[in-house]
Each structure stands twice: as C-alpha cells, then as structure tokens.
Amino acid sequence: MQAGNVDGEATRSDDEPREKCGVVGVSLSDRDAARPVYYALYALQHRGQDSAGIVTHDGFQQHDHVEMGLVGDAFDEGDLAELAGSTGIGHVRYPTAGSVDKSCAQPFSVSFNSGSLGLSHNGNLVNAAGLRDELARLGHAFTSDGDTEVIAHSLARNLLDADLSSAVEQTMRRLHGSYSLTVMYDDRVLGVRDPRGNRPLVLGELDDGYVLASESAAVDVLDGELVRDVRPGEAIVLDADGQGYESVRLFDLETTAHCFFEHVYFARPDSVIDGTLVYEARRELGRALWRESGIDTDVVMPVPDSGRAFASGYADAASETGADVEFAEGLMKNRYVGRTFIMPTQDERERAVRLKLNPIRSTVEGRTVTLIDDSIVRGTTSTQLVELLRDAGAESVHVRIGAPAIVAPCYFGIDMATREELIAADRTTEEIRETVGADSLSYLSVDAVADALDETRDDLCLGCVTGEYPYDVDGEATDRDVSRPTVGEPAEADD
Ligand code: SF4
Known part of the structure; x- marks a missing residue:
C-alpha cells in the first residue's frame, strides 16, 4: 500500500x-x-x-x-x-x-x-x-x-x-x-x-x-x-x-536496549554504532541469512539500496560453501524519484514501485532468483517486486529477509505501521509467502541478529519483532524489569 x-x-x-x-x-x-x-x-x-x-x-x-x-x-x-x-x-x-x-x-x-x-x-x-x-x-x-x-x-x-x-x-x-x-x-x-x-x-x-x-x-x-x-x-x-x-x-x-533496527535499516552503512560498522553488521546479517536459509539459485540480487549489504554478505557466504551463485544487480533504481509522488488514484499508488525500480531482463530472464531485502512491513512492495521479476522472465523468485518478521509496532520513535497494517502481525511465514507470491520466503532469526551484532538479546530492543518491549508501554508486554532506573555513581571524566 x-x-x-x-x-x-x-x-x-x-x-x-x-x-x-x-x-x-x-x-x-x-x-x-x-x-x-x-x-x-x-x-x-x-x-x-x-x-x-x-x-x-x-x-x-x-x-x-x-x-x-x-x-x-x-x-x-x-x-x-x-x-x-x-x-x-x-x-x-x-x-x-x-x-x-x-x-x-x-x-x-x-x-x-x-x-x-x-x-x-x-x-x-x-x-x-x-x-x-x-x-x-x-x-x-x-x-x-x-x-x-x-x-x-x-x-x-x-x-x-x-x-x-x-x-x-x-x-x-x-x-x-x-x-x-x-x-x-x-x-x-x-x-x-x-x-x-x-x-x-x-x-x-x-x-x-x-x-x-x-x-x-x-x-x-x-x-x-x-x-x-x-x-x-x-x-x-x-x-x-x-x-x-x-x-x-x-x-x-545492567542491560541496554539498543534498537537493532538502526543496524538493519536506519543508520547509514558508513556509520559506526555501538562499536559496529553498520555496513559490516549488514553483511554479517546477510551471511547468517545464508547459513539459516540459503537456497541454491542462479542469481542473488538486492532490493536497492536497502538490501545491498545483506545480499553481498549472503552471496559471499554462499560462495564460501562452494555454491555457484552469481551476485548481480537485477533491479535498477530511478535515483530521481524522491520520497514523495503525486498519485491520483489508488491503482496508481499501488504501481508506485514501477516508478522506482525496473528489472534488468538479462539478469533475470529464464533464471532462478533470490531477492534479498532488509524487512517487509506491509508486504505491498515485496508483492510488486516479485511480480516485476516474474514479468521479466524469472523462473522462480525466492525472498530472503535479513531481519526477523516485524510483528508489532514501535513506540520509541520509529514510524513502522499500525499493528493492523503489519503483514506479519497475524500471519505465518507461509501465509506471507503466499501473499507476496514468492516461491519461498525466509526471515532471519532473532538469535542470529543478536549474534551478528555481537550483543545478547537482553541488550537489544527487539520489540517490533518479538512484541516484548524494553520500556513500560501501556497494554504491551515487556521483556525486562522496567522499574525506573536507579542513579549510579557519577563517573569521573574519563577520556
Ligand atoms: S521496537 Fe525497538 S527495535 Fe523495533 S524499531 Fe522500535 S526501537 Fe527499534
């Protein structure tokens, strides 16, 4: 949508x-x-x-x-x-x-x-x-x-x-x-x-x-x-x-609640956050994605630009295991389409992805394709991309996502969507696969995210993918003691 x-x-x-x-x-x-x-x-x-x-x-x-x-x-x-x-x-x-x-x-x-x-x-x-x-x-x-x-x-x-x-x-x-x-x-x-x-x-x-x-x-x-x-x-x-x-x-x-989505999506890939270069974190998530749900296909391609680092890590991990996988750009982005469009009708709004992305037919035609992205929010874009690739002649389209499914909203400053709008809020992965029209679909596990970011689950906010939040939100479950923090000893000026 x-x-x-x-x-x-x-x-x-x-x-x-x-x-x-x-x-x-x-x-x-x-x-x-x-x-x-x-x-x-x-x-x-x-x-x-x-x-x-x-x-x-x-x-x-x-x-x-x-x-x-x-x-x-x-x-x-x-x-x-x-x-x-x-x-x-x-x-x-x-x-x-x-x-x-x-x-x-x-x-x-x-x-x-x-x-x-x-x-x-x-x-x-x-x-x-x-x-x-x-x-x-x-x-x-x-x-x-x-x-x-x-x-x-x-x-x-x-x-x-x-x-x-x-x-x-x-x-x-x-x-x-x-x-x-x-x-x-x-x-x-x-x-x-x-x-x-x-x-x-x-x-x-x-x-x-x-x-x-x-x-x-x-x-x-x-x-x-x-x-x-x-x-x-x-x-x-x-x-x-x-x-x-x-x-x-x-x-x-004792515990932190770093937003794992900063590494997955928000931050610039060239930024270092909590000691980790975001680009490398995304590549590591991509590698983990191959280890958890890699599938042999002719070509691995990112959804530009969000899936690029994930796809590069995924393809690297695939070739390390001897898989004969080509890493290629199969979707070209129109750089001059900004974040806003004039969309007079619902039908045209739904076709907005065609303004942004165009398949490279020679990369796709007659081939099995793995399409890599960082997230699926409502599912509209993924559905349209799978359709685009099929129209361009892809034999099969497998979708891999470098993060767990988003099942709940964020209350801490990120505009995801409402719970009703999130495709994964009340559907199984198989139901989502059917909705987006892919031949297969896999998300990354929560544990793999924590490992890739070199953090424990307790030190991350994972609210939008677990439905359990690190802060006390009315009507929502929490995954930790959310009593008000106690004051620590003031530290010395240290560096
Ligand atoms: S719920 Fe937590 S992890 Fe998800 S986007 Fe919000 S702050 Fe980040």
Whole structure:
C-alpha cells in the first residue's frame, strides 16, 4: 500500500519504516559553529526530511533558525551568517510524535529566569502526556504538542535550583522512553543518551573542538575522529571553548536496549554504532541469512539500496560453501524519484514501485532468483517486486529477509505501521509467502541478529519483532524489569 489518503495529494511510499530524527552538537575554539552543524545535518539528512534547525550561542545570546523542509532548503548563506557563536546544536526531523508543522520543528528553544535552552531530541517518550499535564499544572505554557517541549520544560524547571548535571539527572529520572539529546544551555553544549541507550549518539573530536551526533558519518563529514559512543545513561558536557569535555555517567543499568533496527535499516552503512560498522553488521546479517536459509539459485540480487549489504554478505557466504551463485544487480533504481509522488488514484499508488525500480531482463530472464531485502512491513512492495521479476522472465523468485518478521509496532520513535497494517502481525511465514507470491520466503532469526551484532538479546530492543518491549508501554508486554532506573555513581571524566 502506498500512503496518502487524499486523492491527488503528494504522497509517500510508506511500505517502509521511517527514520526518526538526527541530532548534532558542536563546540569550537575559535570559529562559528553554524556551518559545521549545517554540514553535519546534511550527513544526517536520511534521519529526517520534514524540518531542519540550528541554535547557536555567541556568549551573550542565543540565535536560532528553524525551517520546514530539507537542510539544503532550510538555510541560505544569510541564515548561517546570522547564527553567530562557537557553540551550537542542530536537528533534522521526521515527526514521530507531535504535529507536522513548524511548532514541533527543532531545536526547541526556551528562555527562562536562569538562562536560555535549546534542545534537539531523537526518540520518543512513552510518558510525555503525564509529564505535560504535571508541568501544565505548575504553570508551564506549551506551544506544541510534541514530547520534546516536555523535556525542555522539565529541564528548564530543574535548572532553576540545581546545577547542570543534577538538573539533567533529575530530568532523566522522570523521562521514560527513548531519547538521545543534544542540549544548548547558554553557551554550553551537552549530549545525553537515555539509560538504555535505545537511540545512538556518538562523540567526535575535531582539530579545534568536539562534536556530538546521532551517527559517526556526521563526524566524518567534519574531518573529525570518532572518539566513542556516548554511553547509555551518560551526559557529556562540551567545554564552551572547544578544548575538552566532561563525562558524567548518571545511570548505569545492567542491560541496554539498543534498537537493532538502526543496524538493519536506519543508520547509514558508513556509520559506526555501538562499536559496529553498520555496513559490516549488514553483511554479517546477510551471511547468517545464508547459513539459516540459503537456497541454491542462479542469481542473488538486492532490493536497492536497502538490501545491498545483506545480499553481498549472503552471496559471499554462499560462495564460501562452494555454491555457484552469481551476485548481480537485477533491479535498477530511478535515483530521481524522491520520497514523495503525486498519485491520483489508488491503482496508481499501488504501481508506485514501477516508478522506482525496473528489472534488468538479462539478469533475470529464464533464471532462478533470490531477492534479498532488509524487512517487509506491509508486504505491498515485496508483492510488486516479485511480480516485476516474474514479468521479466524469472523462473522462480525466492525472498530472503535479513531481519526477523516485524510483528508489532514501535513506540520509541520509529514510524513502522499500525499493528493492523503489519503483514506479519497475524500471519505465518507461509501465509506471507503466499501473499507476496514468492516461491519461498525466509526471515532471519532473532538469535542470529543478536549474534551478528555481537550483543545478547537482553541488550537489544527487539520489540517490533518479538512484541516484548524494553520500556513500560501501556497494554504491551515487556521483556525486562522496567522499574525506573536507579542513579549510579557519577563517573569521573574519563577520556
Ligand atoms: S521496537 Fe523495533 S524499531 Fe522500535 S526501537 Fe525497538 S527495535 Fe527499534
């Protein structure tokens, strides 16, 4: 199914999960931060395309520019020139909570008695409504319906009578859900990762400062060096002069809940997340897929671009076992079709995949084909791709998926689909195979995912593939103790 409920309106291809948001924070010794933040946001554009914003501080006052649209459209030279100051934070947004308008675009700015605050958030709180009511009763006026403003007000309130790290700790104690934040408090920038580390956040070093970002690709684009991941429950405060940083481990839980889907789908393949290069993780998942459900066919081909690394790992593992398998591109992508189309009718919406992908007949005709992808959400795209390959003359089409079946929605900042829309929510693999029209279909097991990512199941969020969540979500099962985290001993500044 393709999205867009209103005939004739621009609509998105929605048979795929949507990225959440990307956050950045920069502190430099002797130049303005706006341009590096802008470049870093470019590197994170895949994490959100609806709005982009930057907040800077020049030592006296805060400056901000937030606009709807892509990074390249949201800023011009004049906007960047007005964003003075050597510290800044930035954000790209795909709305997973709150409205699709400028009121929810970020960074979110608040001025209050003891200073000014800017806040960029990636993730989703599961207790935002309760916190909002509580703060509203205390007199806080909200201008948006998003959960980020709730965090900003909560932090601003705690800063009235506590120092920065105590205020962050008190705020984190009340937040429940997934969040990686970059925060601008006057001219200081800090990065915070939730106690279970659901969303990624890394620290990088530049020649003249430090950067915090959702993914290491944003550090690379600034010619920086990746220092390390921000640890779950850790706050990193960058010195305002770009000379160093302080690390405070505010929470230290026994288990983490890294989103495994970052490795499978969301993050850039050239990013390193929680110590693993995403491209290699995807290739390893592909290898595991061959070991679990490899099938001899003439050709192995990826769904571009999402299945490419999986298919390359799968084909490598196949040839290591002596299988005579060709790895080839059998579907060509039209690079100029973006994420939105004008689709006047339902019928045309359903044919949207033909706008995006065209089979290479010579690779496919008269041959047995294994088609590799990273996920099946609603099943519409897979059905259309199998049909495309059969129309192009494939003798048989076998589908292999480099992740387990998505059986439940995500509550932590990823727009998957509703439970009713997920093809695997109430169907067996055999029923899905029949629906998509493949000759065979296999998913990767949950254990293989944990092995490939070199994590235990307890340290991953697998909610959307097991239906058991690492946070306390109303009406859903949980796979661990979700009592509020206890405060750990503050750690020393360590590197
Ligand atoms: S439910 Fe799935 S997509 Fe959502 S955070 Fe967990 S693993 Fe990631």
